[in-house]
Amino acid sequence: AQKVTQAQTEISVVEKEDVTLDCVYETRDTTYYLFWYKQPPSGELVFLIRRNSFDEQNEISGRYSWNFQKSTSSFNFTITASQVVDSAVYFCALSEPLETGANNLFFGTGTRLTVIP
């Protein structure tokens, strides 16, 4: 069974601090994809990044970086020099490709990040 765990329910940081959001997943598939989404106060989830199970390179995009470690089944997300606009709920998700070509998409419970000015 697939499972995504985000153990941090809520995190508060002061502006300009760095913060890491943890994501641990479970799957029996050898091919899978991991995602991070952001849900700002407006409510609509926004895609941030995708990583496939064969690509363990870390990625950096501006102040955002992601660390994928297959050995520990983790896909952590770091925001450097946090800003108030980063305040949101962040979700980690795991995609399970099915034989039909469709894919299921399992989400974690989310981490609410509050950046205090």
Added chain:
Amino acid sequence: DVKVTQSSRYLVKRTGEKVFLECVQDMDHENMFWYRQDPGLGLRLIYFSYDVKMKEKGDIPEGYSVSREKKERFSLILESASTNQTSMYLCASSLIGGRNEAFFGQGTRLTVV
């Protein structure tokens, strides 16, 4: 600009009513999903569909059904609404294949009284 549109932002229904939540996407996506979002529980998958008239149960299908008669439209049906179905409902769509990200609608906050 890609778009997933849910028919209502807020909805109030009475216990026992049959409720339809509609979702339309304009991206010609094969996959469509219905989730419910509750505090502390994250997004839980109710049903998904990978083609017209095809559907698969998610984690919590009980009390719900779905309909996909056209590729762009995916409806969630609450056969007899109950108060424990009060929640935020999110529709999403994606191209077929596990690597493709999902695009989400703005959500429907349903209250059953």
